[in-house]
Every structure is written in C-alpha cells, then in structure tokens.
Amino acid sequence: MDQPVLMIYALSPAYQARRKSLFGAAHYTDAVKLFQDLHQKTESLAQNSGLKTFWFFDHLQEGKSFGERYANAFKEVFSKGYQKVISIGNDIPELELSHIEQASNSLTHSKVVLGPAADGGDYLIALTEETFYEEEFKNLPWNKSSLHSKLSELLSSYTSVEQLECLVDIDDFQSLVIVRKNVNWIAILLFSLKSFILYTKTVFEKLLLPKDNPLRAPPLSI
Template sequence: MSNQFSNTAVLIFSRSAKAESLEKNLFSSQRKRFNRTIFQSLLDHSLHTAKDSQLPIFWIDENKQRGYNFGERFANAFEYVFSQGYDNVISIGNDTPELTSDDLLQAANILDQQKSVLGPTADGGDYLIGLNKSAFCKETFQNIPWQTSAVHKSLANYFKAFDCSTALLHTLVDVDHESVIWESSTDHSKLQSLKILLLKLLGQTIFTLFYRIPHTSSPSLLQKGLRAPPSFS
C-alpha cells in the first residue's frame, strides 16, 4: 500500500452478527432466524470493503466496546484508534451494502486536506464519519443524539464548532428494515445479492413448513408470517 494515507485508519464499529441478531430485528417476528444470516452478510461486506481499501483496520465489536451507552462506546472507540498513533479515523458500521473501498479512499483523501467528512444516509444519519484528531472532543462527541434522524445535522453543527468545513460523500442506503432490501431500485450488486439471499431463506422456510406441518393442517398456516416480497425486475 502507498504511504499516502499512513496516518489514516478505518474503524468498523459494529457488534458481531450474533450480537446484532439478538439486539436488532430486521424482519417480522416470524422470520427472526433470518437476522443472523443477513447481518453476517452485511458485516462481511464492511470487513471486505475496508480490507480492499488497504487502510489499517480496527474492528471494535461488543467484546471491545466500553461505555454505558452508544455515545460513550463510540467516543471511546475513536479515542482508542487515535491513541494508536493515527491522525485521522474513518468510521463505518455494518448496514451499508452500497459502500465501496473507493468511498473509503475518497474520505481518506479528503482528510488529508481538511478535518471532517460525512457520508449521509437518506434517513438523516451517516454511514461514514471521518475526522481529524484535532476535531475530536470526546465529551461533546459522545453526546450527539446517536441512532436518531438528527445525527447528520448534529454532526454538521459539531464540526462547525471547530470552524472546519465538512465534505460530503454521496448519499447511500442503510439497511434498517427488510423493506429497504426489497424496495431498493438500485442495481448495486450487494443489494441484489441480499435480495437473492432473502429469497433463498424464504424458500427454505416454505420447504420446511411444507414437510413439517401435518397434512391435515389448513393451507393458510403456510401463509401466515410469510409475506411475499414485492415484485422486482
């Protein structure tokens, strides 16, 4: 790897797929067992994307996170990576299947020239947060209203307090519900592969129900909780 971005590291702030599946429910209650499979696919994508960027990677999962709430844990994660000698940290999560290594390198390039960069999502959040060590105030950063629709606006105001302009990457989709996967009109290969994976899981569920439910059962039992996805081309 070129030494061009040797002062920049990627922080993957995400619980393991197992922990995510226990805490978050992407699907209706009848399909809870899908969660871990989908979260594993999303996490693998984040890890592979970060690896492809050839930037140093720190994956801080539930076993390494420290703090009483999300804000404290997130701020502590940034503080830890900075303590390892890096001037710039680019943080991503596990719910942005459209993210590419080029996005990470673009963010790294921006941080070589200014103090902050954000990758916004359509719902008011950010899939990527990049900042220079000089723009990190732990106490203020941890009190951002994380996990709300006010995150992006609050981060923009946070950076204004440091009198630094904030560059914006393109807006991407974050997966916080199964409908995001079904209804996405993008041709992005990762989103399409998630659709295929969901269809496969649905097919396995229907197959299992067909052979496990007694033949005297009403056919309607096969339909409950197995809403078909919207049609897509």
C-alpha cells in the first residue's frame, strides 16, 4: 500500500498533565484541560488529513523502554502492509495540516521526513518501511536533546533526509511561553489569574530566597 498512513503515538491528557511540569500540582486540572484541547486539535488534524490513522495511547504501547515501545508501534503498522508511516504526537500546538500534507507529499520522492522540535527532539517522523531498522531505531537517545541530530545521522547513512520547519512541543511551562503568542487558547489558559500567580510566586521564591535561610532576604547590590 503506497498511500502514507498517520500514526499518532500519544499520551492521554491526564497522564501528560501528571508527567509534565506546567502549572504545578495545585493546578493539575488546568494542565489536563490544555492537553485535552491539544488532543482534540490532533484528532481534527488527523480527520482532515484524509489519511488512515492509527492511535497508540500509553495503555496500548508495548515494551520496557520508550524506544522499544515506539519501535513496536512502527513495526505493528508496517506489519499490516503499509509502506509509509507518518508519526506525530498529540502535544504540538503549532502543528498544522500543512505539515502533515508536506510530509505526505515528500514521501512520494523521499524515504525519510523529519520535523525537528525546539527541544532537540522531533515532532514528526515519517519513514518508509525500508528505512526502518528496528534495533538501531529503538536504541536512539529518545527523550533527550540529542535525539534529532542522532536520528538524522542514522537515517542519513541510508538515504537523504528531508526536514520540515522547527516547531515547539509542550514539555514544560517555558515551552508554553514560547508558543503562547501564536496560539490564542494557550495564551488564555496560560495567563489565567491563578496559573500566572502560581508561576510568578514560584519564580520569585527561587530568585529571592537563599536556600540556607529562606526567612532572610538576600543582600542587595547597587
């Protein structure tokens, strides 16, 4: 089957809210709401892409390490007879239908398409079956800042690699700040009064209170 398929390797909104540091434990529900909105956006993109879509949520992922689980997801889709797989997550606010379409079109003449993320990872990985080497793939430095460079190096040794523009995925509060100007619903959530106060309080405590004596103010320099 020559038509690319879409594989969404996803974490549930509740799991992402627990796993990623956004607004602090006291505002867990705010984080869940954000990831629910992101998930709904990803569902809409998948539907509008017109591509057959496979979802792999955290409870369906098999393997001990992230690399093993991710490789198994690719392996399962390829085992169904599909030869081109475009993989994305459900935590990328800037991802648009155009990125998926560009990857799909590129797979007509390229064997690999990567979408680099600002944190050093990849928000999109599109592979043909012939460029998927399971053992090497699962042993890459997943969830580390060196992933994109190592993945590009590995795949470039087999074939040419086409790259999309760099985007930001959501891992922490700082990544939200980076994308907030371009994504209105994140801006609204991010600067809700209680989330903003929580974040500001945490920052000032770290900056102004010395670790050895939290009740004593630091000296001022003029």
